[in-house]
Structure formats: C-alpha cells, structure tokens
Amino acid sequence: MGWHAGLFGKGGSCFVGHSEGGIVEIVHPTNLPVDTALPVQGLVCKLLAGSGEWAGVSVEQSKTSQRLIILGGGPGGYEAAIVAAQLGAEVTIVERAGMGGSAVLTDVVPSKTLIATADAMRRVSGAGSFGVTVEGKADASADLPVVNARLMELAHSQSRDIRIGLERAGVRVVLGEGRLLDNRTIAVARNDGGEETLEADAILLALGAHPRELPTAKPDGERIFNWTQVYNLKELPEHLIVVGSGVTGAEFASAYSLLGSRVTLVSSRERVLPGEDADAAAVLEEAFEANGLEVAAKSRAQAVDRTADGVKVTLNDGRVLEGSHCLVAVGGIPNTAGIGLEEAGIEMNDSGHIQVDGVSRTTAPNVYAAGDCTGVFALASVAAMQGRIAIAHLMGDGVRPLKTHEVSANIFTSPEIATVGVTEAQVNEDKYQGDIIKLDLATNARAKMMNVKEGFVKIIARRGSGTVIGGVVVAPRASELIYPIALAVQNRLHVDDMAQTFTVYPSLSGSVSEAARRLHKHL
Known part of the structure; x- marks a missing residue:
C-alpha cells in the first residue's frame, strides 16, 4: 500500500498516485535545477535531465535492497539484470538456452552477421565500378558452411561475453526452465537435472517469442526452414522461396539474393514491407528487381510441400512455385503459454502477449515484463529499454516511461x-x-x-x-x-x-x- 509513482507531468508538476486509487498533483517551481529531489508524501519527485518532466520514485523502495528474479536471458533480461545489480539488487536470471536468448543465439546476431556477409559480397561484386580488379576467380562466391560457422561462433562468443559480464556484476545465472507458482515465486527445472524454488520481491519476465508456423508449411530443417534453422544449410540455396514479406522475410530475401541465390519473395500485399514508408518500400523493390529478386505480390502461400529434390509452394491464386528451399517468415508467437502466467494473475491479450504499461508493469503486483512477449515492438533495442525502465521503476530510480513514437527501428536490407x-x-x-x-x-x-x-x-x-x-x-x-x-x-x-x-x-x-x-x- 502507500504512495507510488503514477503518472508524469509537464510544466513543473509531478503526478503521484496512491495504491488505493487516489491521484494527487504536487506543483513545484519550474526553475529548479535538474535532478533536484523534493520529498512528497514519502516520495521523491525528480526533474529528469533534458526532458522537463518530473518522475516520482518511492523513498522506501530506493532504500530497500530488492530480490529480483528475471525469467529469460535475452536483451530485456540481461540488460535489466546488469542495471539491477548496479543499483544494489540481489539478482537471479533464469535462461533455458544461453545468455542473450534467441536474439543472440538464433535471431538478431546471426541474421545480422549473415546480412553483413552479404554486404561484403555486394562490395566485392561491385568493385569494378570503382576501377578495382579482383585477381583470381572471375566472380565472388560464398562458402556457406564457412559463413554459417563464423556467424554461429560469433553468436556463441557474444553469449559467453554476456554471461561473464553478468557474473562479474554479481548476478546469479541459472540455466533451466522456469515456471511461475505465484507473483513472487518461480520453480526451476535446471538443465543439469536439479530442481529449485526461487522467491523474490519482484519478477521480470523476458520470455521472448518463437517463429509462427503455418499448418500447411511445417519446417523440417532440411528444405523448409524457419529463421532459426537456416544456419544449418550446407550449401547456398539454388532457388530460395521466402514466404512472408515483412521485416524478417525482406531481410533474408535481400541477404540470400546478394549471396548469389535466386530468390522469390511471396507477398500477400501489393508491395513488400506493407507496414513501412511507401517511398522506402518502393526503393527496396527497385533494388530487389535490379538484383534479380522476384516478388510474387498479392499472393498467399496455401501450402509448402517437399518434392524429390526441392520444394513446391502453392499460392492462393493457383500458381505453383518450385524451388530448392523455402524459408517461412510469417511472424512470431510469444513464449507465454504453459508457464503459470494465469496462476500469477498476469493478463494477456488475444495474441498471447503480456499486457504492460509504460513502465513495464504487468497486471500482477511485483511482476514486470519486457521484450517480444509484450508485443510492444519486436526489437532487441526496445526489449532492452523496457527491461531498464522496469528496473528503474522497481528500484526507485528516476524513470521515464517508454514512448513508442520515439522508438527508432531499422530494416537490414540492402x-x-x-x-x-x-x-x-x-x-x-x-x-x-x-x-x-x-x-x-x-x-x-x-x-x-x-x-x-x-x-x-x-x-x-x-x-x-x-x-x-x-x-x-x-x-x-x-x-x-x-x-x-x-x-x-x-x-x-x-x-x-x-x-x-x-x-x-x-x-x-x-x-x-x-x-x-x-x-x-x-x-
């Protein structure tokens, strides 16, 4: 109970709320120096640097060491763990695969490394326009097993570096599967076969997401892939069909096209990247066309099937595309099922994403969430920011709520x-x-x-x-x-x-x- 930081105001006003529902506005002069702290009803109201805004933080919270459990070791989890440890919390982070989560091990780091490799291919292939002649082979080529080995080693190296940084900061790292028993307790089945129950003052959920599958296009990891499986390829696809023209589909289509594959991108809309700036999408489509990348627009994939030596993609307009491989990139599903969210009183929306407010609080007391499991933005940078904001709020540090219109995003195409x-x-x-x-x-x-x-x-x-x-x-x-x-x-x-x-x-x-x-x- 008691007072807590509620809303944020302009013009020298600090809005704070009572846990029983009351709202109080405390007005202060606007000419106070930045970071001036004013105690109000057990709160400190601090003017945030450069923002002209007041943030309320609990005096009681800021003086109390917090026991924090973080479920998930992706950007939202490990960034939050570092910040919490720096602010004096006792932190335990539970992750089933490795530090960095899927962002580091199977998604962002390996995919952007693949894209960087494709960009290197583009520069080498275009060297002639600068008057530069490359001796040796007439054409540049990609040795895909070497490329994949490099990017996976880089991903695992980054994961190791993150774990070392966490442990140096005093964070306890537990590898295993966690499940909420209530809003303060998590049961862990460790990867080493052991079990333990962890209790905390607060919990941060950084659960991530996994690739969505089409019922008629099941990945097999050999000819039909999702975006976590493409790094198992032993040779460059002769003809890659990419189903899904959103960010992930466009990035992989761009990369494999530059690496030398013939690529066909299946788009359910009239253009690629339907949710992005129209002028930007037009430039990208022109670049695709110049590189020989084909777009099958206004078509949906009804089914993807294996053939004797490749794949067959049946479209809803009756067309059938044949290729050597197929990448299915049709979005993600939050990892929120079967881990006890309902038992802890955590509400989700119809898509299974956890509902959070501007400071990453869920509907359950003492429980925060960050990253892809919230559905705010499927970006590693946003996950990390949500995690940091959650810890600032929990620990009584000055906090500025996440404002989605300030989020910058990038699509790593060419x-x-x-x-x-x-x-x-x-x-x-x-x-x-x-x-x-x-x-x-x-x-x-x-x-x-x-x-x-x-x-x-x-x-x-x-x-x-x-x-x-x-x-x-x-x-x-x-x-x-x-x-x-x-x-x-x-x-x-x-x-x-x-x-x-x-x-x-x-x-x-x-x-x-x-x-x-x-x-x-x-x-």
Whole structure:
C-alpha cells in the first residue's frame, strides 16, 4: 500500500498516485535545477535531465535492497539484470538456452552477421565500378558452411561475453526452465537435472517469442526452414522461396539474393514491407528487381510441400512455385503459454502477449515484463529499454516511461531502411499536422563517391511549430544515420536545430542537415 509513482507531468508538476486509487498533483517551481529531489508524501519527485518532466520514485523502495528474479536471458533480461545489480539488487536470471536468448543465439546476431556477409559480397561484386580488379576467380562466391560457422561462433562468443559480464556484476545465472507458482515465486527445472524454488520481491519476465508456423508449411530443417534453422544449410540455396514479406522475410530475401541465390519473395500485399514508408518500400523493390529478386505480390502461400529434390509452394491464386528451399517468415508467437502466467494473475491479450504499461508493469503486483512477449515492438533495442525502465521503476530510480513514437527501428536490407516517429501515412490520414521534405541521396557527394545510387532522407516537422516529429532514412548504414533524427524527435528539437548543426563534408549525414534546411522554407 502507500504512495507510488503514477503518472508524469509537464510544466513543473509531478503526478503521484496512491495504491488505493487516489491521484494527487504536487506543483513545484519550474526553475529548479535538474535532478533536484523534493520529498512528497514519502516520495521523491525528480526533474529528469533534458526532458522537463518530473518522475516520482518511492523513498522506501530506493532504500530497500530488492530480490529480483528475471525469467529469460535475452536483451530485456540481461540488460535489466546488469542495471539491477548496479543499483544494489540481489539478482537471479533464469535462461533455458544461453545468455542473450534467441536474439543472440538464433535471431538478431546471426541474421545480422549473415546480412553483413552479404554486404561484403555486394562490395566485392561491385568493385569494378570503382576501377578495382579482383585477381583470381572471375566472380565472388560464398562458402556457406564457412559463413554459417563464423556467424554461429560469433553468436556463441557474444553469449559467453554476456554471461561473464553478468557474473562479474554479481548476478546469479541459472540455466533451466522456469515456471511461475505465484507473483513472487518461480520453480526451476535446471538443465543439469536439479530442481529449485526461487522467491523474490519482484519478477521480470523476458520470455521472448518463437517463429509462427503455418499448418500447411511445417519446417523440417532440411528444405523448409524457419529463421532459426537456416544456419544449418550446407550449401547456398539454388532457388530460395521466402514466404512472408515483412521485416524478417525482406531481410533474408535481400541477404540470400546478394549471396548469389535466386530468390522469390511471396507477398500477400501489393508491395513488400506493407507496414513501412511507401517511398522506402518502393526503393527496396527497385533494388530487389535490379538484383534479380522476384516478388510474387498479392499472393498467399496455401501450402509448402517437399518434392524429390526441392520444394513446391502453392499460392492462393493457383500458381505453383518450385524451388530448392523455402524459408517461412510469417511472424512470431510469444513464449507465454504453459508457464503459470494465469496462476500469477498476469493478463494477456488475444495474441498471447503480456499486457504492460509504460513502465513495464504487468497486471500482477511485483511482476514486470519486457521484450517480444509484450508485443510492444519486436526489437532487441526496445526489449532492452523496457527491461531498464522496469528496473528503474522497481528500484526507485528516476524513470521515464517508454514512448513508442520515439522508438527508432531499422530494416537490414540492402539498402537499409530506418524510421522513427510519425509517418507520412499518418500525416496524409490527418492524424498529425505535418510538413514533409524528402531529399534523395543522388546529389550527396559522399554517396557519389560510394557509388550509392538509391536512397533518401525524409524529415517530418509539426506544422506551425517546426518541431521534428518523424523521419525516414534509406541508405547504407541507415541504422546509424537515423540517430540524429531520433534525438530530435525525443528532445522535441526544432527543424532549425538540425539545419544549423555542423556536419562533416563529405558525409551521408550531410543530407540530414540539408533536408532540415530545405524543410525550413516550408515552415
């Protein structure tokens, strides 16, 4: 019972709530220094640096050592464990496979390493356009067993590094399967055959997700794969059919096409990446076409079957595609079934994702959740942020709730597509009033030097105020170039702040400031 941090306010106001439902607003002067702490009804209200916001944190919580159990060792789990240990908590993390979870062992790290390998192939294959001749074989080729061995070793090395870091921080690591008995207790069946029951003051669930399967397209790990199984391939697919044109499908299609496979991408929509910026998707489709990648648009896969020496994919329009291998990438399912969530009073939505608020709290007292099991964003960076936010709230540290419109995301195709904030579609639908500028990279000097012929920078500013509210970058390393736009969105910077910031010449980042300068004319 008692008081706790509830909501957050602007203009010097701190909103705090009582566990019995009451809400109290405490107004303080707006000219207090950042990090000034003011005790209010057993709380400390702290002005967060750079945000103009007050955060309420419990004095009682901040002085009490917490026993924390984290179920799941992915980004949401291990990031939270490190932060909690640094803040003085007694932390135990339970993971069934290895530290880093599926993100490190079977998903993000290996897939992005594969994509980096494909990008190396692209650069070697395009060396002639720079006047560079590669001696030896006329054409570059990928030795897939060597490629896969390297990326899996890198994944396991990263997992080992994470475990070492956790143990050095004083975190107890338990390898095994955990199940909730209630909102403070977890039963663990350890991988070594032992069993134990763990009790804690709080629990963080970082359960992750697994690939969704189609009833008529069951992966066998030989010819039909999900995204965790492709690293078992012994040779480069002659003709890979990718079912699913979302982020995962587009990334693998792009990578294997660059590595030398013939690729057909099955898309149920009119275009690839239907949920992304339309201009960005158009650039990617042009890049796909230039590389010989085929898109079977407006078609759904009804069935995937093995043939004598390959696969057969039957589409709902009657077409039949034949290839050597098939990758099924049709989304993920949260790992929330059969682990005692209902018994602990944790509510889920219809898709099986755990319901959380802005500080990662579930509907059960003392239980938090982070990552793919929450359905907020299936991004490792978001999982890590949710985990850190949960610990800050639990431990009485200054906490800023997760704001989904500030999340920057990247699609690791060639070229990359990075986004943050409000979209052009939302502006066109009158959900936001915004001014938009799109600047092609074709005029950028560094892009010309790099032989980059496609891509753009798009910035969206709020009409009337000029505040940056969104952006898109399509370019090599767009994942790096989106950062200044993300900073502007999070800190509510004016477009002129970006326009007047120095950038290196020549650089691709120069197009970010140039786009801001051009947008200034429309304000």
